[in-house]
Amino acid sequence: xxxxxxxxxxxxxxxxxxxxxxxxxxxxxxxxxxxxxxxxxxxxxxxxxxxxxxxxxxxxxxxxxxxxxxxxxxxxxxxxxxxxxxxxxxxxxxxxxxxxxxxxxxxxxxxxxxxxxxxxxxxxxxxx
Numbered sequence: 197x198x199x200x201x202x203x204x205x206x207x208x209x210x211x212x213x214x215x216x217x218x219x220x221x222x223x224x225x226x227x228x229x230x231x232x233x234x235x236x237x238x239x240x241x242x243x244x245x246x247x248x249x250x251x252x253x254x255x256x257x258x259x260x261x262x263x264x265x266x267x268x269x270x271x272x273x274x275x276x277x278x279x280x281x282x283x284x285x286x287x288x289x290x291x292x293x294x295x296x297x298x299x300x301x302x303x304x305x306x307x308x309x310x311x312x313x314x315x316x317x318x319x320x321x322x323x324x
Contacts, residue, residue, distance in 0.1 A: 198229045199304070200266050202287040203275025205233065215275055219301055223273065226308035231265040233258065259283070266290050271297040273304045 201219055205211045216234035223230045237258050262283070266272060272291040278284035291298050299307075 197227075197270045198231065198268060199223065200231045200262075200269040200272045200287070200291075201233070201275070202266075202272050202278055202284045204277045204281035204284055206281075206283070211237075212275070212277075219273070219275055222301075222305060223308075226305055228273075228304070228308070231269060233262050233265070236261055236265075259286075262287060263290060266296065267294055269296060271299055271304070273299055273301050275301055 201216060201223065203212060203215060203219075205213075205216075208215075211234070213234045216232055220230050220232045220235065237253075263286075266287050267290070269291075272287060274284065274288065278288065288298050
């Protein structure tokens with residue numbers, strides 16, 4: 197099952213990468229195929245240790261990737277604090293408009309504990 201990991205980034209220390217990295221590891225260990233914007237922006241040359249965007253970092257390109265990734269996913273998993281993030285709100289709205297489940301991280305991990313077939317099964321819980 198392909199999931200997109202959504203949550204707040206801009207304005208958080210290290211762009212909230214520690215939370216994204218931890219959640220990505222937990223979700224992969226639970227059998228999910230994770231699309232992480234933190235990993236993607238790292239591949240674009242963004243360094244979360246600075247609060248400034250590096251020269252050449254293209255925020256619009258990162259947002260285009262995020263929209264495409266949401267639409268390729270079977271579900272969107274949200275980190276704590278997502279409701280205060282413009283980007284995460286946009287990702288959640290896009291997922292809901294496309295009929296894609298939106299599930300809090302804790303619920304996704306709990307569902308994985310109770311469903312050994314989680315990687316193959318459609319849906320992981322009720323839409324939020």
